[in-house]
Amino acid sequence: MRAFTALAAAELRLLARDPASLFFMVAFPLMLLVLKRGDSGAVPGYLAMIAAIGGMGALPGLLASYRERKVLKRLATTPISPVLLLGAQLVAQIAAGLAGSVLLVVVTITVFGAEPPGNVVLLAAAFLLCSVMVCALGFVIAAVVRNTRGASLIGMLVMFPMIFLSGAAVPRKALPGSLRQIGDVLPLTPAVEALGNAWSGTAAVFPLLILAGIIVAATAAGAALFRWE
Amino acid sequence: MEAIEVTDLRKSYGDTLAVDGVTFTVRAGETFGIIGHNGAGKTTTVECLIGLRRADAGSVRVLGEDPARRRRALAHRLGVQLQDSSLPERIKVAEALRMFGAFYSDAADWRRVMERWGLRPLARKAFGDLSGGQKQRLMLALALVGDPEVVVLDELTTGLDPIARRETWRLIGDLKAAGTTVVLVSHYFDEIEALCDRVAVLARGRVVATGTAGELVARTGTASLEEAYLALEGADR
Ligand SMILES: Nc1ncnc2c1ncn2[C@@H]1O[C@H](COP(=O)(O)OP(=O)(O)OP(=O)(O)O)[C@@H](O)[C@H]1O
Ligand SMILES: [Mg+2]
Numbered sequence: 001m002r003a004f005t006a007l008a009a010a011e012l013r014l015l016a017r018d019p020a021s022l023f024f025m026v027a028f029p030l031m032l033l034v035l036k037r038g039d040s041g042a043v044p045g046y047l048a049m050i051a052a053i054g055g056m057g058a059l060p061g062l063l064a065s066y067r068e069r070k071v072l073k074r075l076a077t078t079p080i081s082p083v084l085l086l087g088a089q090l091v092a093q094i095a096a097g098l099a100g101s102v103l104l105v106v107v108t109i110t111v112f113g114a115e116p117p118g119n120v121v122l123l124a125a126a127f128l129l130c131s132v133m134v135c136a137l138g139f140v141i142a143a144v145v146r147n148t149r150g151a152s153l154i155g156m157l158v159m160f161p162m163i164f165l166s167g168a169a170v171p172r173k174a175l176p177g178s179l180r181q182i183g184d185v186l187p188l189t190p191a192v193e194a195l196g197n198a199w200s201g202t203a204a205v206f207p208l209l210i211l212a213g214i215i216v217a218a219t220a221a222g223a224a225l226f227r228w229e
Numbered sequence: 230m231e232a233i234e235v236t237d238l239r240k241s242y243g244d245t246l247a248v249d250g251v252t253f254t255v256r257a258g259e260t261f262g263i264i265g266h267n268g269a270g271k272t273t274t275v276e277c278l279i280g281l282r283r284a285d286a287g288s289v290r291v292l293g294e295d296p297a298r299r300r301r302a303l304a305h306r307l308g309v310q311l312q313d314s315s316l317p318e319r320i321k322v323a324e325a326l327r328m329f330g331a332f333y334s335d336a337a338d339w340r341r342v343m344e345r346w347g348l349r350p351l352a353r354k355a356f357g358d359l360s361g362g363q364k365q366r367l368m369l370a371l372a373l374v375g376d377p378e379v380v381v382l383d384e385l386t387t388g389l390d391p392i393a394r395r396e397t398w399r400l401i402g403d404l405k406a407a408g409t410t411v412v413l414v415s416h417y418f419d420e421i422e423a424l425c426d427r428v429a430v431l432a433r434g435r436v437v438a439t440g441t442a443g444e445l446v447a448r449t450g451t452a453s454l455e456e457a458y459l460a461l462e463g464a465d466r
Contacts, residue, residue: 006331010317010324017319066317074314074368077279078332078375079304 038112055134061152118201136218249434265431308377318357333375
């Protein structure tokens with residue numbers, strides 16, 4: 001446990017030192033909110049976006065660089081298990097996303113006077129599942145694409161269309177029908193739905209179950225394909 | 230007592246036969262050197278010792294355990310410096326030492342390790358901003374922060390300046406005095422002569438000779454370890 005805490009704390013500190021992560025997970029969603037004049041209807045989507053930027057935009061490149069630069073190899077000579085390392089990455093990503101999200105929600109309520117979320121516990125649960133889901137997808141990308149540049153690039157190429165088509169960055173209502181259909185099958189769409197439901201206070205289990213299913217499938221695929229070297 | 234026993238170790242990477250029947254033992258408290266040409270199989274041998282690679286055949290015992298099967302339990306008692314590895318670019322020297330210290334059940338005080346290896350002035354510097362030799366020094370310190378019983382150092386002083394090299398020798402001497410078993414891979418004969426009780430000479434994946442530097446010199450009828458090495462390596466070709 002001490003080893004895990006040390007590892008997760010170090011990873012979180014490294015994330016906080018990364019200007020790109022800091023900008024996209026904290027400042028960028030706030031900017032969008034200001035542009036939207038504090039429309040709280042957009043906030044659940046932004047929460048999914050924050051998680052996706054971390055889990056798919058940043059995590060694949062990070063893991064691939066650890067592998068390429070033999071950081072993973074060095075850690076593999078210590079008593080920590082490889083799984084612990086991935087767990088620490090996950091915790092750090094969730095914590096960073098949570099920080100950005102809490103800030104965003106607080107600003108929405110205090111500065112723009114929006115109603116607080118209908119069901120905070122459900123919102124937290126949806127955010128947690130969403131974060132784990134995007135990190136699992138990021139893990140699959142790092143498993144399939146071996147070099148750092150490739151993994152970063154593919155991560156971005158998957159993440160950007162997804163946040164637009166799933167309703168995270170812009171409402172799906174605004175999209176033409178064919179694009180909306182693509183969104184129907186994207187894994188981030190149920191995450192946006194789950195967050196939206198929790199925000200408005202309606203308890204819907206189905207999107208959460210889908211997220212759990214994606215997590216299980218992606219983790220299994222990632223674990224089967226991931227190479228430490 | 231033997232700290233390390235390697236018997237008929239074999240390892241290939243695809244078509245490349247890297248280690249072709251290596252046998253040697255290292256006694257507890259001994260400092261054991263491994264020398265050999267580039268590609269001789271030194272790193273591969275060492276990586277089998279620390280459980281990073283599984284041997285194709287033969288047996289490896291470190292402190293009585295099979296490193297391939299008991300890697301994590303053994304890792305608490307092992308300190309490792311790899312020939313080629315790194316840390317996250319933005320992690321600071323003190324953070325790295327503290328974090329690695331937290332991995333081990335019986336770690337040394339990381340602040341003291343930092344002090345001893347002259348890293349204190351660099352404590353707040355990021356890994357990516359260190360010079361090559363400074364990185365090397367940090368990686369050495371990380372090998373010792375777990376207070377290991379066996380230390381495996383692949384290319385101990387490559388990249389260090391002459392003063393840092395001598396300083397490192399002195400610190401390896403301290404380890405030896407404390408009864409730590411050390412395996413070190415090196416291309417420097419002065420280093421081997423200064424530090425090692427015994428040496429194995431590897432060539433093309435096999436051990437061509439093992440003994441004290443004096444024994445190797447006497448056996449080849451040469452005047453120095455370097456000449457002895459060249460004679461042994463040449464005779465094997
Ligand atoms: N990961 C790998 N994949 C394929 N071949 C490898 C790999 N690692 C080493 N080899 C090959 O195995 C042989 C032994 O390599 P090894 O790294 O053990 O040599 P070494 O004695 O440590 O050399 P050096 O002095 O250059 O560090 C070499 O022919 C090398 O090309
Ligand atoms: Mg080597």
